[in-house]
Amino acid sequence: MRQGVAETRESVQDDPRWARSRAAILKAAATLLRQEGPSAVTHQRLAKQAGVARATVYRHWPRTEALLLQVMAAEGFPFFQHPTIPIRAWLHTRLRELADDLAQPAVQATTLTLMHGALWDRDIAAQRDQLVGVLTERVAAALDVAHDAGEMPQPPDPADAVAALVGPLLYRTALQAGAVSDTLIETLVEQVMTGRAASVPLDRALQQRSVQPSAP
Amino acid sequence: MRQGVAETRESVQDDPRWARSRAAILKAAATLLRQEGPSAVTHQRLAKQAGVARATVYRHWPRTEALLLQVMAAEGFPFFQHPTIPIRAWLHTRLRELADDLAQPAVQATTLTLMHGALWDRDIAAQRDQLVGVLTERVAAALDVAHDAGEMPQPPDPADAVAALVGPLLYRTALQAGAVSDTLIETLVEQVMTGRAASVPLDRALQQRSVQPSAP
DNA sequence: CAAACTATGAGACATTTTGTCTCAGTGTTG
């Protein structure tokens, strides 16, 4: 970028004009994604929405895919951190936070665009894998705490536990288009914490993990 | 359609040429969706892929959105039919079928496009609601059978049960990008059938059901 | 403060894509 001249100061861009444009475009991208979906995130629409010139959008993000990825990555993931005992109560609170977050249209837009786009875009798939990895690690840590505290008989497979806890929230939010009740959360926590059913000796759950996108 | 002349024979189109073109375009749409995603499903790409003229694609589907919806609706939903006792075993087999289906790239493409597109397209949202409705009804029927057979202490809320059963499969398939193990299925079935945790007297689960798309 | 930078806005420009239309050719039906 930057007027064709090679970068002078590393890759850090501290020019306030550049930062302003970047912020405006990012905000515009988030708005367009939320209101009309990824297909509305074009350089032309972005320029109009952000109040900048079309060329400026091209200078910042030659490819809109990278911009969309930036929007999805910007969210961060402040959930399931710092487990405390009893884990049941902690889990309930965290799942409630996540459910409230997933109730927001903007979050639904980024989450589903991430899941959807990962099927065909290698970079989006990497972003998705990273998010899933973080989430699994945090829940695994919490389950360890619970087991150490004697709150669980046998620690389940972390990946399975995350699927059993978060999967229903996703289903309720994205497919049933409804609110997550505290009753549902309570049921899920109790089910997972009780550690019902078979343990996982040779679990083939993640055997084909992290598949690459593109045509099969 | 049809050369500008008003429709002569209702809306049924039995001309073999028309049927051939339609089938070729539908097949092309499914292929493009699976391999490159919804953004690749344009009239131009469809024409090339289907081996028909561009004008023909416009004649059949002036809007590609309707075509995509057709592709997603064409799948049907042959799952969770005809419950038999014991429901545990029946549920296990049905969930295995669904998981195997969800493992296919083509099914992932249509399913996630349905969830994703429903956020901004009213028609897609309707299609999604219909799918969810059918699924919930079938599982509810199965749970009734289980309860009548004394297999379950207290019948859970059907919507919650579906979320608890199918949600994890979706999470494993679409986010963790992994295979669904029989162990996971067994765990899920056991958790739901045991009817652990609070019953659902005044469940607010689906209070904001079937929200309309478009900008918030 | 003044000069050297550097991102921006506005627009030109060629190219591609999109949507609509016409018309001759041909498969289909009666």
Next chain:
DNA sequence: CAACACTGAGACAAAATGTCTCATAGTTTG
């Protein structure tokens, strides 16, 4: 065989896309 209807090929205007130039103005440096 004759009337009908869909298709393919292409023309066409409009819109979108990607790249470029240059004057202007905001920013940093001396």
